[in-house]
Amino acid sequence: MAQNIYDKPEFFTGYSQLGRSLHGHDGAAEWPAIRAMLPALGNLRVVDLGCGFGWFARWARENGAAHVLGIDLSENMIDRARQDTSDPAIEYDIVDLEQLVLPEASFDFAYSSLAFHYIEDFDRLARTIHASLLPGSHFVFTIEHPVYMAPTNPGWSTDTEGRRIWPLDRYSVEGKRVTDWLAKGVVKYHRTLGTTLNALIAAGFTIRRVQEWSPTADEIARNPDLAEEVDRPMILLVAAQR
Amino acid sequence: MAQNIYDKPEFFTGYSQLGRSLHGHDGAAEWPAIRAMLPALGNLRVVDLGCGFGWFARWARENGAAHVLGIDLSENMIDRARQDTSDPAIEYDIVDLEQLVLPEASFDFAYSSLAFHYIEDFDRLARTIHASLLPGSHFVFTIEHPVYMAPTNPGWSTDTEGRRIWPLDRYSVEGKRVTDWLAKGVVKYHRTLGTTLNALIAAGFTIRRVQEWSPTADEIARNPDLAEEVDRPMILLVAAQR
Numbered sequence: 001m002a003q004n005i006y007d008k009p010e011f012f013t014g015y016s017q018l019g020r021s022l023h024g025h026d027g028a029a030e031w032p033a034i035r036a037m038l039p040a041l042g043n044l045r046v047v048d049l050g051c052g053f054g055w056f057a058r059w060a061r062e063n064g065a066a067h068v069l070g071i072d073l074s075e076n077m078i079d080r081a082r083q084d085t086s087d088p089a090i091e092y093d094i095v096d097l098e099q100l101v102l103p104e105a106s107f108d109f110a111y112s113s114l115a116f117h118y119i120e121d122f123d124r125l126a127r128t129i130h131a132s133l134l135p136g137s138h139f140v141f142t143i144e145h146p147v148y149m150a151p152t153n154p155g156w157s158t159d160t161e162g163r164r165i166w167p168l169d170r171y172s173v174e175g176k177r178v179t180d181w182l183a184k185g186v187v188k189y190h191r192t193l194g195t196t197l198n199a200l201i202a203a204g205f206t207i208r209r210v211q212e213w214s215p216t217a218d219e220i221a222r223n224p225d226l227a228e229e230v231d232r233p234m235i236l237l238v239a240a241q242r
Numbered sequence: 243m244a245q246n247i248y249d250k251p252e253f254f255t256g257y258s259q260l261g262r263s264l265h266g267h268d269g270a271a272e273w274p275a276i277r278a279m280l281p282a283l284g285n286l287r288v289v290d291l292g293c294g295f296g297w298f299a300r301w302a303r304e305n306g307a308a309h310v311l312g313i314d315l316s317e318n319m320i321d322r323a324r325q326d327t328s329d330p331a332i333e334y335d336i337v338d339l340e341q342l343v344l345p346e347a348s349f350d351f352a353y354s355s356l357a358f359h360y361i362e363d364f365d366r367l368a369r370t371i372h373a374s375l376l377p378g379s380h381f382v383f384t385i386e387h388p389v390y391m392a393p394t395n396p397g398w399s400t401d402t403e404g405r406r407i408w409p410l411d412r413y414s415v416e417g418k419r420v421t422d423w424l425a426k427g428v429v430k431y432h433r434t435l436g437t438t439l440n441a442l443i444a445a446g447f448t449i450r451r452v453q454e455w456s457p458t459a460d461e462i463a464r465n466p467d468l469a470e471e472v473d474r475p476m477i478l479l480v481a482a483q484r
Contacts, residue, residue: 080327147389147410157401158408163394167401169473170273171389172456193435194452203391210436213412233412233434 001096003119003187006074014182024055029226030213030235037209037239039138044108049097050115054081057090071095097125102132112141117149117188126203127216133242145212145233149190151175166232205240213237243338244360248316266297271468272455272477279451279481281380283307286350291339292357296323299332313337339367344374344433353382359430365443368445375484386477387454391419391432408474447482455479
């Protein structure tokens with residue numbers, strides 16, 4: 001099963017204070033790019049895999065979704081998500097995505113934000129999602145970019161000329177990566193970009209768009225901290241279709 | 243137009259001495275992976291974009307292709323390719339891929355090895371190739387991986403612990419890259435992996451496979467120099483279908 005890092009007290013406390021936790025989509029720099037990839041949600045039955053505090057579930061309902069099922073491994077997050085809505089068309093479930101079972105052909109749209117890098121068996125998950133969607137349905141997700149996940153030391157460094165560089169190594173060595181982020185010993189699973197896309201294709205999806213998120217000039221002007229994101233991709237956005 | 247670096251004497255002399263020039267596919271470490279992506283070529287009309295010395299054109303004919311049109315910007319290479327075959331079903335043309343025009347729906351398979359990173363307008367080229375293929379036809383190509391092309395200093399470095407690292411920067415800054423390889427001032431055009439795939443999708447292709455080449459354990463055992471390729475991808479292989 002996937003590591004339940006979000007329910008570790010120090011991780012949950014730290015994560016709860018991130019901009020994306022406090023402000024939802026407004027606190028997630030990649031949200032405008034994600035939003036541009038989304039289909040119209042009117043009357044769709046949506047499943048959100050790794051729904052966290054439920055920001056997307058509530059947004060989907062505000063944007064016309066008929067029903068949203070939000071799934072997350074973290075009891076803390078699902079508790080909070082449940083507190084934050086009284087909408088009977090939003091349902092939450094505590095489930096490990098490694099063991100996910102969904103009813104077949106029951107959803108019109110699948111969504112996931114920054115959850116799949118915690119999953120070891122992405123092939124199985126891609127097949128499960130594919131089977132849960134009706135033909136023609138879209139699937140949009142984000143994941144930590146493999147260039148961000150791969151290195152032995154995944155942090156900025158400088159070269160001999162003082163230039164900021166990302167010290168890439170082990171890109172083609174797939175598998176477990178253990179890092180310290182908000183808590184010690186966070187377990188993620190690195191896959192090459194090709195492996196992720198090929199898993200989707202093998203599951204029956206058609207790839208519609210692949211975007212390695214980077215900030216626009218306007219976004220950098222408003223938030224100069226984002227400038228470093230131009231040097232190496234941190235988040236991968238994928239749109240696929242059953 | 244694309245820079246005609248292959249016809250610079252020092253570049254051509256250097257390139258002619260590479261393993262892949264002297265030994266063709268046997269001298270190209272990525273060939274087994276490419277070969278595994280190819281469709282059966284029996285009776286297909288093939289176009290090879292950036293055909294170089296014609297190794298693939300001859301291989302395709304040996305493997306049943308009905309006809310091969312090899313296209314390259316380099317007169318030196320096409321001269322050599324013409325000298326190396328007397329097969330009337332292999333035709334060569336000196337054409338800049340930036341201005342490529344092909345007859346519509348005339349080919350059953352398009353191939354290209356390590357040529358597209360010299361091309362500035364990949365959108366146009368993808369549309370041209372798509373229009374030249376019959377519906378259902380496959381398109382397999384390799385290109386320098388964007389992680390390999392992006393950096394200000396695209397060469398191995400070491401971190402403070404002496405570990406070999408690839409100093410990635412400017413990944414999301416697309417456009418011209420000028421490097422010294424066999425000759426000074428070689429001009430290439432960097433695009434993110436997403437941009438390359440999205441250009442194919444926009445042209446009408448379906449993505450069938452994306453492989454960021456890295457050597458197998460057996461290949462490293464036979465040629466230990468390949469071990470570094472595991473640390474950062476150098477070659478991207480893509481299979482698409484009209």
